[in-house]
Amino acid sequence: MPNFKELKEVYFLERTKTGITGLDELIEGGLPKGSTTLLSGGTGTCKTIFSMQYIYNGALLYNEPGLFVTIEANPKNIAWNMENFGWDIKKFQEERKINIYRMHLAPKKTFGGLIKDELETITGIVKELEIKRIAVDSTTAFASLIDDPSTIRSLLFKFADGLKELDCTTIFTAETKSERNVFSAYGVEEFMADGVIVLYFTPPNRSIFVRKMRGTKHSKTVHPFEITQNGIIVKPKEQVLWEAIK
Numbered sequence: 001m002p003n004f005k006e007l008k009e010v011y012f013l014e015r016t017k018t019g020i021t022g023l024d025e026l027i028e029g030g031l032p033k034g035s036t037t038l039l040s041g042g043t044g045t046c047k048t049i050f051s052m053q054y055i056y057n058g059a060l061l062y063n064e065p066g067l068f069v070t071i072e073a074n075p076k077n078i079a080w081n082m083e084n085f086g087w088d089i090k091k092f093q094e095e096r097k098i099n100i101y102r103m104h105l106a107p108k109k110t111f112g113g114l115i116k117d118e119l120e121t122i123t124g125i126v127k128e129l130e131i132k133r134i135a136v137d138s139t140t141a142f143a144s145l146i147d148d149p150s151t152i153r154s155l156l157f158k159f160a161d162g163l164k165e166l167d168c169t170t171i172f173t174a175e176t177k178s179e180r181n182v183f184s185a186y187g188v189e190e191f192m193a194d195g196v197i198v199l200y201f202t203p204p205n206r207s208i209f210v211r212k213m214r215g216t217k218h219s220k221t222v223h224p225f226e227i228t229q230n231g232i233i234v235k236p237k238e239q240v241l242w243e244a245i246k
């Protein structure tokens with residue numbers, strides 16, 4: 001009978017590689033399999049590109065079916081955005097390796113009921129297509145539903161809890177104020193996740209910081225990254241000073 005420590009090691013040993021050049025080596029080979037990670041950052045910091053690349057790499061490099069859940073954008077725009085990087089997603093969409101689902105946030109009944117319905121739909125897709133990785137972009141859109149921050153918080157918790165039940169490695173994005181120590185819009189998102197990755201844009205420089213990741217000896221420094229013709233590339237050997245981030 002393995003003890004708890006061994007079980008924990010077995011659980012966290014398995015990694016879901018993001019396939020984003022330079023990133024996996026900062027987090028012991030990838031995101032802990034089955035974990036949830038908050039990807040936060042100000043506007044225009046590459047949250048959407050990162051999420052798309054995670055799903056695309058899953059299909060291209062690891063033969064893992066992925067689900068991109070968009071809350072704000074039209075699925076066609078997401079597909080177009082991906083193709084803009086020269087990623088041939090049509091083939092993967094036909095094979096159901098890349099799937100884009102738009103959440104319907106127009107309130108039909110209660111907000112709780114709405115989240116429940118959406119979670120049921122997402123669970124159905126995950127089971128049917130044997131989805132292994134999910135990206136949800138962006139949870140900040142929940143705020144368009146309601147004004148009351150405590151209701152938004154409880155909805156976010158409910159939603160994150162539902163996602164954790166699925167046997168997937170999940171990233172969800174949240175837009176934050178562009179401040180160094182602000183990791184979420186409602187002050188709770190970081191507590192719902194096993195990991196927090198923060199993106200910064202201090203024109204013209206972009207950088208990335210792994211704020212926390214359970215079960216992972218991760219890099220503690222801020223690293224620069226670039227957007228190339230084929231997507232994001234992180235520079236694991238280079239460092240950005242905190243003072244250089246605004």
Ligand SMILES: Nc1ncnc2c1ncn2[C@@H]1O[C@H](COP(=O)(O)OP(=O)(O)OP(=O)(O)O)[C@@H](O)[C@H]1O
Nearest residue numbers: 042043044045046047048049050084085175227228
């Ligand atoms: N094909 C591309 N080549 C180079 N740079 C690009 C390309 N597409 C987007 N960008 C740059 O990347 C930035 C970040 O894009 P992205 O949409 O991922 O940011 P975001 O954090 O999701 O922003 P938002 O707050 O709008 O959701 C864009 O504002 C643009 O400057």
Ligand SMILES: [Mg+2]
Nearest residue numbers: 047048137138
């Ligand atoms: Mg975005």
